[in-house]
Amino acid sequence: MPYQLAILQLSGFNATGTKWSQQDAIGYVANGVSPTLMQQDDVINLLDLQSPDVLLLIADGVSASPAAASASHTVVNYLLQHWSGAGFSSRQLRLAQQYLADTLGRKRQSFGAATTIAALQLSAERFVAINAGDSRIWRLRNGQLQQLSEDHDWQNDSAELKQQTGLAQCYRALTSYLAADSEATDFTLAVTDGALQTGDQFVLTTDGVHDLVTAEELAELFAVADSAAALQQLQKLLLQRGAPDNASLLWLQPVTVGTTAQGNH
Template identity: 30%
Template structure:
């Protein structure tokens, strides 16, 4: 049974190779009608990262329609990602390379809730009431240093080891995924992105793009974010998905109780 969503979902995705790399090792999933979105970033410098990210995304695309319980949806996604991990480990062994890997971040909508799970440094941000919040925490060497107080936020942003991640699909035999859920509010905007975007833009710049005047246009905002990252140098592959949640009941209340 497909999960009945209380919200109307609109979204837009864009993925670019950037200005330095020849191959786009990012891949993404943008399915607002099914309430699922994902970004995967093939591990730079490793063999066939584009193959890894596509395998992860195609596996998520083949998930059955969501059940009416968020826990079940997250469990299905987790099983699929564990399967992708094993496939990438097997492929690395077949090619006789150390690893073929990809980050992943997945957002799933069901009723009044979103669930999300991730491995690596691709991110989900939430923009609510003009405030930006990073929902995921990077699985990276630099984030571990920042979290322990050894680096400031500014030092972490410019640290030369910011590309070293500590978890990824295909990196090890045993995949560890983090997950969480959040109750959705009318007007919530989610941003899923690879580090090619978050490494180029500050939180303030991301927030400024997501706080748009009415009517909200997912495509325009996605383009604005990616274009800004390209203008900064586009030193990595860049992927962004902008997702808007609208509560029909809140809209109906506005129509029934117009302001004077």
């Protein structure tokens, strides 16, 4: 089944109105498509993927760690380059963490560099979604947007805190991520897999998107037929709400044969 992949990436702005450095990294690869990694200030793009075997990746460098941009870039690049073209499991993410520790972890200036990661792999009939941290994977089915990933932070790790609202920001601190440290191997991974249904769409987001836009708003945006218009509306919404963080999104939807992507915007 052919798919259309929609891509949105923004740097976001700090309190003075100047752009943050881009610490998110996104990547995609499909059979017949070269692995592509993006870490740009501002991009909106639509493209066609003809193969049903697809791997999508989205990572958010942990800003409190050193070399956050390098961490997300390194992990996404490793996973893209080492995908066999079929199948995906948590083992690949644990190997990516080992590689991160063996490269950035050996340098004083980048030791401890950390990143979240969310990975989605599709075959002709099934999907697998794996994440560490708070980058999310969603499935849009019959108009309903369901989060397939788990947020690994203090609030969501606690049954008591999970039910509360209005908690201080400290409770959003991450409890799982990939780090450039050979001893940081006990991170948690969430894995969800299942059968595909006709019309299933998938969305990957970093917190710069889902902290500003609700699941209901995302579902409404993705219900429109014009993907380019939906991306432009989302970009406008993020900017209207201040875009205080890096924001990245990958949106994969099946397309009918003969439909073509609309290129760069």
